[in-house]
Amino acid sequence: MKERILHGSGGSCRLVIGGRLEDLAGLTPGAHRVAFADERVLRLYGERLPPDPLVVVGAGEEAKSLANVARLYEELLRLEADRDTFLVGIGGGVVCDVTGFVAATYLRGLRVGLVPTTLLAQVDAALGGKNGVNLHGYKNLVGTIRQPDFVLCDLGLLGTLPPVERKNGLAEVVKHALIADDGLFAYLEENASAAAALDPRVISRLVEDSIAVKAAIVARDEFETGERRLLNFGHTFGHALEKATGAPHGEAVSVGMAVATGLSVAGGMLAPQEAERVLRLLDALGLPRSTKADPAGVFEGLRRDKKRAADRIRFVFLERIGKAAAVETGLEELRELFLSWRSSPEGQEVWPKR
Numbered sequence: 114m115k116e117r118i119l120h121g122s123g124g125s126c127r128l129v130i131g132g133r134l135e136d137l138a139g140l141t142p143g144a145h146r147v148a149f150a151d152e153r154v155l156r157l158y159g160e161r162l163p164p165d166p167l168v169v170v171g172a173g174e175e176a177k178s179l180a181n182v183a184r185l186y187e188e189l190l191r192l193e194a195d196r197d198t199f200l201v202g203i204g205g206g207v208v209c210d211v212t213g214f215v216a217a218t219y220l221r222g223l224r225v226g227l228v229p230t231t232l233l234a235q236v237d238a239a240l241g242g243k244n245g246v247n248l249h250g251y252k253n254l255v256g257t258i259r260q261p262d263f264v265l266c267d268l269g270l271l272g273t274l275p276p277v278e279r280k281n282g283l284a285e286v287v288k289h290a291l292i293a294d295d296g297l298f299a300y301l302e303e304n305a306s307a308a309a310a311l312d313p314r315v316i317s318r319l320v321e322d323s324i325a326v327k328a329a330i331v332a333r334d335e336f337e338t339g340e341r342r343l344l345n346f347g348h349t350f351g352h353a354l355e356k357a358t359g360a361p362h363g364e365a366v367s368v369g370m371a372v373a374t375g376l377s378v379a380g381g382m383l384a385p386q387e388a389e390r391v392l393r394l395l396d397a398l399g400l401p402r403s404t405k406a407d408p409a410g411v412f413e414g415l416r417r418d419k420k421r422a423a424d425r426i427r428f429v430f431l432e433r434i435g436k437a438a439a440v441e442t443g444l445e446e447l448r449e450l451f452l453s454w455r456s457s458p459e460g461q462e463v464w465p466k467r
């Protein structure tokens with residue numbers, strides 16, 4: 114078990130990595146708890162939870178709605194939650210986001226702890242205090258940044274994840290390695306098949322190192338005015354591909370990282386041999402790194418991205434494995450770089466012309 118403290122402006126968050134679900138009671142001594150949980154997680158692991166009042170959050174992106182948040186407020190009212198109530202969110206990123214948002218707003222703020230149960234939530238969604246719900250098809254349009262009191266990661270819960278959820282998390286682990294940890298990248302290269310299977314012998318290193326990367330970045334730039342933007346590596350094209358093709362997040366981000374890596378070489382920022390290593394690792398992990406999507410539709414998605422200010426975006430390029438840089442770029446400029454890269458043999462390997 115490893116502990117780490119993430120110091121945020123509004124308070125500190127205790128990260129317990131490799132703890133057990135049973136540690137929950139010890140993390141909230143004496144508190145009146147209410148648990149918000151994922152239904153599937155409850156079916157799988159409900160017996161190991163303390164006997165708290167339980168509210169099922171609901172599944173998928175539809176659960177991240179203001180209507181669902183209103184329903185959860187009403188449940189808290191019914192359970193007579195007060196300022197001393199400790200809210201605990203147990204589930205994947207959906208539960209973590211919704212629980213964080215409800216906790217930030219109910220009675221102007223309840224204490225909250227998160228127990229992320231997917232790899233993606235353990236290495237990404239539960240960390241950093243961002244929470245949010247969707248509005249009119251825009252993801253995470255409404256939310257706050259507020260650190261939870263603790264995040265408890267029980268690695269034993271990951272054994273029941275279906276392959277698509279494993280990939281969703283692995284893509285973020287690769288992202289963390291690429292932007293900030295070449296040692297983790299080399300470890301992934303050496304242990305690719307064990308990593309792809311989330312083998313218990315390698316999983317603790319993947320989760321711990323990945324959390325270390327994200328926690329350090331958030332601690333330095335909680336409100337995303339600079340370095341935190343690097344966490345969007347692969348996500349500009351990733352989100353647009355996700356929207357255009359309906360691919361799962363991890364697969365879309367994996368392709369998005371292959372594209373961003375290619376554009377980094379095309380823009381003269383990254384050595385071609387480094388890009389080859391990136392593509393080879395994605396292959397070895399069973400993550401996709403090519404797409405046949407229609408670029409016009411993808412660029413239309415980029416244009417509508419809520420994070421875009423006017424027609425400029427901050428695109429995250431790779432400088433080497435373990436180091437990234439966010440560069441403000443005009444959409445038109447990015448499109449020209451994309452088109453010239455795509456007509457090269459390297460571009461054809463990732464995004465072939467139909």
Ligand SMILES: NC(=O)c1ccc[n+]([C@@H]2O[C@H](COP(=O)([O-])OP(=O)(O)OC[C@H]3O[C@@H](n4cnc5c(N)ncnc54)[C@H](O)[C@@H]3O)[C@@H](O)[C@H]2O)c1
Nearest residue numbers: 153205206207208230231233234237238243244270273274
């Ligand atoms: N706040 C942030 O900083 C941040 C960062 C990244 C992602 N997110 C959000 O996270 C969400 C995605 O999270 P997710 O990928 O965890 O999805 P999810 O919460 O929908 O969980 C995915 C699936 O895994 C199941 N599941 C959960 N734990 C399980 C377990 N231990 N065994 C078997 N099945 C299990 C769930 O029932 C669900 O069907 C998105 O809404 C995204 O916006 C937030």
Ligand SMILES: [Zn+2]
Nearest residue numbers: 285348362366
């Ligand atoms: Zn992501």
